[in-house]
Amino acid sequence: MTRQACPAAERNKVLLLIDDDPMVLDVLDHILHGEYRTRIGTTGEQGFALACMEPRPDLILLDVELPDTSGYALCRRLKESPATASIPILFLSSHAEVEDITRGLALGAVDYVLKPVVPPILLARVETQLRLHEAREQLRDQNRNLERVVAERTEALHARTEDLAHTQDLTIIALGTIAEVRDNDTGNHIHRTRAYVRAMCERLATRAAYRGAYDDDAWGLIWKSAPLHDIGKVGIPDSILLKPGRLTPEEFDVMKRHTALGRDALTTAEKRANSVGSFLRTAAVIAYSHHERWDGTGYPEGLGGEAIPVAARVMSVADVYDALISKRVYKEAFSHSMSVEIIRAESGRQFDPDVVGCFLDLADEFRAIALHFSDE
Numbered sequence: 001m002t003r004q005a006c007p008a009a010e011r012n013k014v015l016l017l018i019d020d021d022p023m024v025l026d027v028l029d030h031i032l033h034g035e036y037r038t039r040i041g042t043t044g045e046q047g048f049a050l051a052c053m054e055p056r057p058d059l060i061l062l063d064v065e066l067p068d069t070s071g072y073a074l075c076r077r078l079k080e081s082p083a084t085a086s087i088p089i090l091f092l093s094s095h096a097e098v099e100d101i102t103r104g105l106a107l108g109a110v111d112y113v114l115k116p117v118v119p120p121i122l123l124a125r126v127e128t129q130l131r132l133h134e135a136r137e138q139l140r141d142q143n144r145n146l147e148r149v150v151a152e153r154t155e156a157l158h159a160r161t162e163d164l165a166h167t168q169d170l171t172i173i174a175l176g177t178i179a180e181v182r183d184n185d186t187g188n189h190i191h192r193t194r195a196y197v198r199a200m201c202e203r204l205a206t207r208a209a210y211r212g213a214y215d216d217d218a219w220g221l222i223w224k225s226a227p228l229h230d231i232g233k234v235g236i237p238d239s240i241l242l243k244p245g246r247l248t249p250e251e252f253d254v255m256k257r258h259t260a261l262g263r264d265a266l267t268t269a270e271k272r273a274n275s276v277g278s279f280l281r282t283a284a285v286i287a288y289s290h291h292e293r294w295d296g297t298g299y300p301e302g303l304g305g306e307a308i309p310v311a312a313r314v315m316s317v318a319d320v321y322d323a324l325i326s327k328r329v330y331k332e333a334f335s336h337s338m339s340v341e342i343i344r345a346e347s348g349r350q351f352d353p354d355v356v357g358c359f360l361d362l363a364d365e366f367r368a369i370a371l372h373f374s375d376e
Contacts, residue, residue: 013036014056015061017038018047018074024092036126047074063093072104088110092117111129111238132234190227193318200314200317222311226318233258236258241255246330262288320346321359
């Protein structure tokens with residue numbers, strides 16, 4: 001296997017390999033040792049002890065079956081320990097059943113790697129998860145700094161509120177970018193959809209049905225929170241998220257979980273920050289409900305009509321329009337005019353007719369936004 005030179009920073013990353021099969025460990029160590037520093041454990045107890053050693057591992061590759069415990073039990077133990085809870089875990093398994101994958105994800109693992117491993121795929125998965133872990137750590141640091149800044153400025157009678165608003169916007173973009181890292185096809189998706197939602201919110205605010213329903217700040221929270229609509233995709237395995245073909249029903253069930261994952265992450269962040277009613281509340285509503293349909297056939301709740309939150313109805317149109325005009329691994333891009341007609345035809349079925357009417361009024365503006373934030 002041909003390897004490119006690995007940066008010194010990557011070679012300093014520590015990977016913990018836990019498997020009771022010497023041949024598997026030899027293969028894994030051969031693939032990874034030149035790129036990273038490796039530790040090897042052959043039992044659950046040994047693996048846990050090695051995970052607690054300093055420096056802590058940056059990533060753990062964990063076999064599902066161990067001689068003294070199951071990989072699932074060890075994963076639960078690692079996630080319950082404050083010393084190891086933040087270390088990302090990739091399960092190693094010769095089984096690819098959806099039930100096994102979802103069980104591992106529910107325990108806090110970030111992905112599955114099938115055995116026998118394919119070296120380029122293993123290296124790519126490891127590199128992706130290390131990048132995501134670094135992004136999460138940076139975001140955690142940013143959040144701590146943001147909390148400190150907010151506390152200091154609240155004590156100063158909310159001085160320089162414009163700076164705080166700008167910091168909030170940057171935090172939202174940073175969070176949205178984490179999801180973007182997982183899917184190279186999205187490009188400027190979060191910037192385009194944010195602009196689409198802003199244009200529709202400003203137009204909807206002038207319509208009789210919505211006039212007075214929200215103040216300017218509430219409308220602003222909707223479009224500012226739009227980049228977080230797919231934040232839950234960080235919890236979907238690459239094998240499903242990046243699959244180039246149509247998903248099986250079982251895979252689609254896993255994919256649909258990104259709505260609940262996004263809502264739960266944002267709701268937890270809101271509670272921990274003691275900021276109930278903040279922009280995170282609106283972001284959680286959008287993340288959870290933007291795949292609902294006006295006719296009640298969407299997910300995750302099967303809501304219909306005005307039971308769907310307004311923020312989610314607006315996000316749905318923006319998200320679908322951008323998906324239609326964008327090239328994906330499973331389809332070519334549709335033209336602007338064809339995309340407009342598809343959305344027009346779905347008025348009253350997939351989409352709120354009022355929101356579609358607003359979209360049609362703004363069709364030329366949508367095209368201009370798409371060109372401005374083009375991926376080309």
